[in-house]
Structures are given as structure tokens and as C-alpha cells.
Amino acid sequence: xxxxxxxxxxxxxxxxxxxxxxxxxxxxxxxxxxxxxxxxxxxxxxxxxxxxxxxxxxxxxxxxxxxxxxxxxxxxxxxxxxxxxxxxxxxxxxxxxxxxxxxxxxxxxxxxxxxxxxxxxxxxxxxxxxxxxxxxxxxxxxxxxxxxxxxxxxxxxxxxxxxxxxxxxxxxxxxxxxxxxxxxxxxxxxxxxxxxxxxxxxxxxxxxxxxxxxxxxxxxxxxxxxxxxxxxxxxxxxxxxxxxxxxxxxxxxxxxxxxxxxxxxxxxxxxxxxxxxxxxxxxxxxxxxxxxxxxxxxxxxxxxxxxxxxxxxxxxxxxxxxxxxxxxxxxxxxxxxxxxxxxxxxxxxxxxxxxxxxxxxxxxxxxxxxxxxxxxxxxxxxxxxxxxxxxxxxxxxxxxxxxxxxxxxxxxxxxxxxxxxxxxxxxxxxxxxxxxxxxxxxxxxxxxxxxxxxxxx
Numbered sequence: 001x002x003x004x005x006x007x008x009x010x011x012x013x014x015x016x017x018x019x020x021x022x023x024x025x026x027x028x029x030x031x032x033x034x035x036x037x038x039x040x041x042x043x044x045x046x047x048x049x050x051x052x053x054x055x056x057x058x059x060x061x062x063x064x065x066x067x068x069x070x071x072x073x074x075x076x077x078x079x080x081x082x083x084x085x086x087x088x089x090x091x092x093x094x095x096x097x098x099x100x101x102x103x104x105x106x107x108x109x110x111x112x113x114x115x116x117x118x119x120x121x122x123x124x125x126x127x128x129x130x131x132x133x134x135x136x137x138x139x140x141x142x143x144x145x146x147x148x149x150x151x152x153x154x155x156x157x158x159x160x161x162x163x164x165x166x167x168x169x170x171x172x173x174x175x176x177x178x179x180x181x182x183x184x185x186x187x188x189x190x191x192x193x194x195x196x197x198x199x200x201x202x203x204x205x206x207x208x209x210x211x212x213x214x215x216x217x218x219x220x221x222x223x224x225x226x227x228x229x230x231x232x233x234x235x236x237x238x239x240x241x242x243x244x245x246x247x248x249x250x251x252x253x254x255x256x257x258x259x260x261x262x263x264x265x266x267x268x269x270x271x272x273x274x275x276x277x278x279x280x281x282x283x284x285x286x287x288x289x290x291x292x293x294x295x296x297x298x299x300x301x302x303x304x305x306x307x308x309x310x311x312x313x314x315x316x317x318x319x320x321x322x323x324x325x326x327x328x329x330x331x332x333x334x335x336x337x338x339x340x341x342x343x344x345x346x347x348x349x350x351x352x353x354x355x356x357x358x359x360x361x362x363x364x365x366x367x368x369x370x371x372x373x374x375x376x377x378x379x380x381x382x383x384x385x386x387x388x389x390x391x392x393x394x395x396x397x398x399x400x401x402x403x404x405x406x407x408x409x410x411x412x413x414x415x416x417x418x419x420x421x422x423x424x425x426x427x428x429x430x431x432x433x434x435x436x437x438x439x440x441x442x443x444x445x446x447x448x449x450x451x452x453x454x455x456x457x
Contacts, residue, residue, distance in 0.1 A: 018055060018430050025051040025080045034073030042068060045415065050077075052422045055084035056429035057321060059174020059291030059404020060395075060421060062411050066177045071160070074177055078167050084429070085171020085203065085321040086134065129214075130207040134170065137202045142166035144195040148186075169199035172321045174291020174404030187294035188275055193282050200290040201250075204316030205242055212239040237350055238328070242317040245327040246288075253284030253311055257304060266299035287311035289322040291404025297394070298407055305394055305407075312401040313369070323402030323428055325369050332362045373400050376424045383416040395421065400428035 026048040046062050053060045142162040150158035168175045186192040220231040257280040261267050268276045286292045287308050315324015339347045347354045377396045391407040399421045
């Protein structure tokens with residue numbers, strides 16, 4: 001097995017690792033010992049679907065975690081979400097260090113590019129820091145949640161539920177152990193909203209951004225007098241682009257959700273202004289591949305659901321726990337559009353030219369994503385003719401973007417529909433990474449041809 005694994009390419013090792021984790025996880029969650037005695041009747045395919053969703057940090061589920069899996073089962077679920085949430089970082093680290101396989105320089109460079117890590121320092125140190133950041137943030141979020149959960153659920157269940165939700169939120173998994181209602185019971189709880197959204201954003205901005213922020217903070221502390229401008233200048237353009245795009249998307253998502261829904265009595269119409277903004281902000285954050293819900297998407301306006309689908313497609317930052325096409329991809333596409341309108345020959349950000357290679361990778365990822373989404377959606381329309389086409393599109397986007405929100409459709413899908421969703425979740429998690437890795441591995445061919453003119457538009 002070791003020799004076979006070593007002979008695989010980086011992309012195949014990544015895919016194979018996900019498959020192995022999913023297979024083992026599905027077997028474990030199928031065992032009667034991890035089920036409640038009075039749990040509803042389930043099949044292996046039900047558990048397989050849930051495990052694919054956990055490992056791919058999606059959050060779609062055909063059977064609720066709280067109804068089927070006991071404490072042991074929920075601990076296994078947390079482990080699966082943690083592995084899936086760390087994704088590339090965890091699995092490549094496992095394949096490298098547990099199998100005692102040393103990286104050559106080309107493989108290390110490849111992994112650094114995939115992780116948005118451009119420092120030549122020890123990669124093992126980077127991975128250690130990624131795990132440390134994960135543990136610290138999840139611990140802090142769990143501690144904050146305890147202030148609400150212990151009075152609500154008691155000491156033991158309160159601690160366990162806080163840890164479960166913290167792991168799920170940071171990994172952008174979207175699973176909870178509260179039943180079918182997701183987080184609707186916490187819609188008006190500022191403390192829970194703050195803790196969960198903080199965890200989602202922290203996991204979604206990427207580990208490279210956290211490393212950069214850590215370095216900038218150290219420089220800021222050492223540099224006296226303290227100047228915010230100095231702190232800002234020490235950040236890389238990658239971090240600037242991620243933070244700026246994330247902030248704009250969250251603000252726009254919150255504002256547009258409020259503008260559409262503030263009179264909707266079925267969602268936020270009866271809340272105070274502060275409560276409305278809190279719910280809208282939570283939804284704007286969770287649509288960035290987290291998958292929690294404090295409102296029902298059956299009650300929201302169609303325009304709101306279309307907005308949510310756009311947010312799901314965008315997703316989070318590269319090198320983190322989020323899915324989607326990534327904010328940097330969308331940002332580069334926007335900058336390309338802007339440069340064309342301005343008549344510029346090059347795409348720039350903060351007076352720096354974005355390499356043509358990055359632009360090509362952006363377009364490749366977008367084409368790949370929408371091609372798979374279109375195929376998946378057409379298959380769902382074929383297999384699920386009785387369901388609402390908009391709800392099916394919502395489900396397909398939620399799956400491939402690894403978000404996990406649903407218009408209460410997932411348990412109603414046929415077996416064929418469930419296999420389509422599982423495939424979309426898997427491709428959505430592994431596909432963009434493997435496509436990018438494939439692009440990074442290809443050697444550029446310096447072949448020049450004569451130009452030709454083709455009219456566009």
C-alpha cells in the first residue's frame with residue numbers, strides 16, 4: 001500500500017486520501033455501537049452520504065446527527081469534520097509524515113503554492129502553526145459558547161455541544177447536534193451569533209492570511225510608536241486582497257439581505273433593527289460555505305435565495321477550510337474586467353501586476369466549477385422531476401460549493417439524486433484543488449505561434 005501511494009501523483013494522492021477517509025468514516029458511522037438505541041432506521045448509504053458531507057465539510061444531511069448518532073458517533077463526526085476542514089493541509093501532512101516520505105524540492109514548492117504559502121521556511125513549521133491556529137480558535141469559540149450552552153444544556157452536554165459546534169463552525173462544515181432546526185433557536189442570541197460567525201470567518205480566510213497577520217502584529221508591537229500604517233504595509237498583497245474582498249462581500253451580503261427581507265414577516269419582519277442586522281450578517285457569513293441557518297430558506301424571497309447562491313459560489317479564501325471558487329478567484333476576475341474597461345494592457349492590484357499565469361488559473365477554475373455545476377444540475381433535473389427547479393439549483397450549488405444549506409430538500413431526494421449530490425460535494429472539495437495542483441505541476445512550454453484576431457461580442 002505504501003509503495004502504491006508513493007507512486008501516485010500529488011493530485012491522485014489527495015483524491016485517494018479523501019476516498020480512504022470517507023470509506024473508513026462510513027464504516028464507523030454504520031456500526032450499531034455509535035447509534036442511539038431508539039434511532040430511526042438507516043442504511044449504509046445514509047451514513048455514506050453524511051460522511052461525504054462531513055469530510056467535504058458541506059453540511060447536507062439525509063438524517064440529523066442529533067437523531068441518529070450517540071456521543072461516540074458525534075465524536076467520530078467531529079474527527080471527520082476536522083480532517084475534512086483542514087483538507088489539503090491535513091491529508092498531505094499525513095501522507096508525508098505518517099508514511100515517512102520525504103518531500104523533494106519540487107513537491108515542497110507545489111504544496112507551498114497550493115497552500116498559498118510562499119515562504120521558504122520549514123514547511124513542517126507552517127503545518128504546525130496551522131494546527132495550532134485551529135486549536136486556539138476552536139478552543140476560544142467553545143469557551144465563549146459555554147456561557148450560553150451550560151445554562152441551556154447542563155454542564156456535560158453544554159461542554160460537548162460547544163466543542164462540537166466550534167469544530168464544525170471553524171471547519172465550515174455546517175453540522176450541528178441540535179436536530180433539524182439547525183441554529184434557528186439561537187437566531188436572536190448575540191453571543192452565539194458572534195462566536196459562530198467569528199469561527200466561520202477565521203476558518204474561511206485561510207491559514208496563510210493568519211500567518212501573515214501574526215507576522216504583521218509582531219512587527220507592529222516591536223515598532224514604536226505604534227502606527228497602523230506600518231501594520232498595513234507589512235501585509236502581503238495576497239492578504240490584502242483576501243481581507244478586502246471578504247469584507248466587501250460580507251457588507252454587501254448583509255445590506256442586500258436586509259433590503260430584500262426587512263418587511264418579510266416569515267423571516268425577520270417582526271425583529272428589531274439590531275436583530276434584523278444580526279440575522280442578515282449571520283446569513284451572509286454562513287453562506288460563505290459554513291452551512292448553518294437561523295432562518296428557513298423556504299420562507300425567504302426568491303431574490304434572497306439567488307443572492308445566497310451567488311455568495312455560495314464565491315466561497316472563502318484559498319488555503320483555508322472554506323469551499324467555493326474562492327474570493328481571490330472572483331477578485332482577480334473582477335480586476336480583469338476592470339482592466340478591460342479601463343483599456344489597460346495588464347491586470348493590476350495596488351500598483352502591482354498580476355501574473356498572466358494567475359489569470360489563466362482563475363479562468364480555468366471558473367470554467368471547471370461551472371461545467372461540473374451545470375452537469376450536476378441537469379442530472380438533478382432529470383432524476384428529480386417532481387421537485388422545484390430553483391430548490392434543485394440551490395441544492396446543487398450548496399453541494400459543489402461545500403456550503404450545506406438546503407431548502408429542506410436533501411432527505412427527499414431519490415438515491416440517484418443523492419449520488420449526484422455526493423459527487424458534487426466530493427468534486428467541490430477535491431476538484432478545484434486538484435485542478436490547481438495539475439496546473440502548478442505542468443511545465444510551461446515556450447512555444448510561440450503567429451497571432452490571429454477573433455472578434456468578441
